[in-house]
Amino acid sequence: MNTLAAVWSWLTTASHWTGEAGLLHRLVEHLQLTAVCLLLSCLVALPVAIVLGHLGRGGVLAVNLANVGRAVPTFAVLVLLLLTPLGRYGDWATVLALVLFAVPPLLTNAYVGMRGVDRDVVEGARGMGMTGWQLVWRVELPLAFPLVWTGVRIAAVQLVATATLAALVGGGGLGRVITAGFNLASTPQVVAGAVVVAVFALLVEAAFEVVQRSGPAWVRGRAR
Template identity: 70%
Template sequence: MDAITGAWQWLTSAANWAGEKGVWHRLGEHVQLSAVCLVISCLIALPVALWLGHIGKGGTLAVNLSNVGRAVPTFAVLVLLTLSPLGKQGEWPTVIALVLFAIPPLLTNAYLGMREADRDVVEAARGMGMSGPQLLLRVELPLAYPLIMTGLRSATVQVVATATLAALAGGGGLGRIITAGFGNYDTPQVVAGAVLVAVLALTVEGALILADRLFDPMRGRRRRTRGRGRRGGRGDDAVAIGKPA
């Protein structure tokens, strides 16, 4: 209880929020690092997963190879990269380690979303004369959207939580508050830093859930389908997906 009370006092002290070592500055570093890693991960994983899912070839191999990264601890990768020549290149060891950590859930969920899209709907859209790109963008991608967002949420929360390791390699972020607490034998500060990371991860998770619901391309169509009691046939669904909202 003393550590919890001390952590609350630490968090409510204005002095701990100001300056280059304050919470606001460390929070900005943490968000920036996480965002950069996620953008890079999405640019690598999503195009590969969507294309392989669309053509239906090579996806299993790609997913298995990406999942190998899950068996290697992120901290071990970070240490190895820090000891390599990349260790002299600023935060690149941390960025690479976090990107490798984020790719598997993005790649796996996006590929599975594409392959698990209702094949009757896809074939009906193909029978309507849609080209490959039209089929991908207007049918398969909207159907795969829920699993793609699940992978994005999983990767984002993992990266936000794991970005605290950047402090061990001399980087910034909320992890610096935790490592400073360990260095000063200040348990309340360590607890406060952990609480800040947890709150940030939960906040990001909530924001992504809201974004998922707001930007779901099938949201309105699902409502109309439920309102009709799903009386329409497969072909009607394909037409609804193919047409602009």
């Protein structure tokens, strides 16, 4: 049996989808980990980027500092965090490493989107008597939203792929399927796990695209 046939056979075996070690359970764990890390990274990066983008000060420094993190492998960050007291608290080291990994695209895209808003539009809104926060929420952020959403989409897809690292430190998710395949010397299981992760990432990408295309006007970048 060739490799592709063996992978298909593994994926279509019902017992591989059920139970605590099954694909469905691991998929739910992977989705939960991705969602938590994406939410936390948005809470960290987006307010900073939006405020700095509105003020027009300090953003370049913040973006450059955030992008420095891209040069450091996520696995190296995870290992270093495990050596700290944070490593004693379950999955928090993994969550923090993934959050740090997701911050750069969120921060960069949101800041660039805010600064890319037509200054004539902003000045016109200010001339109409809008306050700073009204400018942000009613003009700048709606117009910048396509780039902000792109940053969220990139971070989400990257998290789906990188969350497999959780399995290397005893966490859950689809990475456990892959590591179990290595432990069993089962190439079909390793490839099957990788295929499921890839398909999951593509589905997440498609979901974000559908939301943006079918969403209301402000999602597509039109100010109210």
